[in-house]
Amino acid sequence: MAVMNSHDKFNEATRVQMPALVHLTRLGYEYFGKISEEMAGMVYDPDTNILKDIFKQQFCALNPGREGEVELVLRSIRQELDNDDLGRSFYKRLTNVSPVRLIDFEHPEKNTYHFTAEFTCKRDQDEFRPDITLFINGLPLVFIEVKKPNNHGGMVAESDRMNRQRFPNKKFRRFINITQLMIFSNNMEYDAQGGIVPIQGAFYSTAARDAAPFNCFREENIGKEEIAPFIKNYPYKEIDNAVEKSILCDFNCQVIHHAPEYQTNLNINTPTNRIITSMCSPERLLFILKYGIAYVKMEREVDGKIESTDQKHIMRYQQLFAA
Template sequence: MIFVRLCLNTIVRRWNSTELTKVQMPAIMHLTRLGYTYAVKFHDNQAGEDYVPDTNILIKIFKEQFERLNPDKKDTFNQVLKDIKMELDNDDLGRSFYNRLVSVSPSRLIDFEHPNNNVFHCTAEFTCKRDEDEFRPDITLFVNGLPLTFIEVKKPNNNGGMLAESNRMNNQRFPNKKFRRFINITQLMIFSNNMEYDSEGGIIPIQGVFYCTGSKSKSSFNCFREENKGGEKVAPYNAEYSYKSIDSLVEKRVLTDFNC
């Protein structure tokens, strides 16, 4: 029994040292360098108080930002939240929610003209659940408390490459109507196994970094194309970005939350 337990512990450590600590947690910390605030790891007992369980909207942050951007419409917050929930049930690939998102009337959810008026958060392993069906994106990104992006990160040379992720999205998540609210609110889905683009003899790359938007059945994975006219190893925009320093306290909190 002791031998079996030691073997299991070794397997867990090896898994943690690849998928979790070499890809997922560094991605979270890199997001903090881009300006995202780590929002803590969310648990089921926080549902209804810290987040809306069937949309994953962060209630407190969304309310605070809504009132900040709409000071004369504070009393409409509960109705707006209710309306968003109803819109996310529409069979329109999130069009009605998108129209609300980019609108400035009757209320504003994001200040596109002044980005600094918005707040950006990130977390990992935030379960999207409705009834008995659920999926758990590796990383979720929020703007003003709204979960607008999720990221799936895999270790290099993962089994099946990004084709495996494409098949999972197109064959399992998109067709499942119970996931419709989560798909409708998500504006961008990003997938990466932290490798250079390689089509392995074909035309379409099967490894690298890709993105897609919501679909009812099938969505194409697209490559990111950074402008790099000089052919530099790191594209100028990325090389010259004013990254923030890593906060050691935040780093410790992230690693503690995910038992790293």
């Protein structure tokens, strides 16, 4: 990999991605390290991008007496993710508490939370590489795409890429079916040009068959404080210098460590870090996974016949706070 020159010091990696990765450590996520394709089959399952050892460890911890079923469950997940059901069967398994649990929704501290960056989703010759992937108990349930501010085409270009290239591509079905939450940010405050088209800001969606709407997220702030209380008062952990260094080194960004712009972008209240705290801090994310996602059967008439299709919806932020 090329070493970064000082003139290209500030790009989307340094402005948004690296600060977001470091911010995740404040929320209690552990940096898994960089994952390369040579690790396929050993460290992760290339069919699903599940981190094998962590998944097995957590499965055994959450399901005492059922340790012998872990390989069978992994095989079943692989098969379910191939279904053309927008991940409905996998989602049912994910949120079930019996006969086996993949997540402990009652005790957030009993789950493990990891992240990595540039982790390739690959099937045959087709691949895409989300900027950031988040795992609960080894399951890659969230990805985050970041762009630098004033990126060409704004968030519309990002939305088009998801809706036209990734969702319709059957080879990506497993990866889309396992992903429950997607966040897209160019680290700018919202500007939706009259409220219709998301041009800039930090947005979220879940998987879709055709086009997923991009939703804004606004943190609850009844007193109109400068920083919303949830963001301001979150019990952030201190940044561990060794971990921060490891992240920057893995992605050839050591040069930015003392740059004022990087330090500014580490602020808890940047648009990207804010939506990550709001939606991905462990307790919030577990709430969204359990209560914030719904499958809806839509029926419509086509040539005199009734066709039904599954659609997957994620709560708007207003519904989240009402719930």
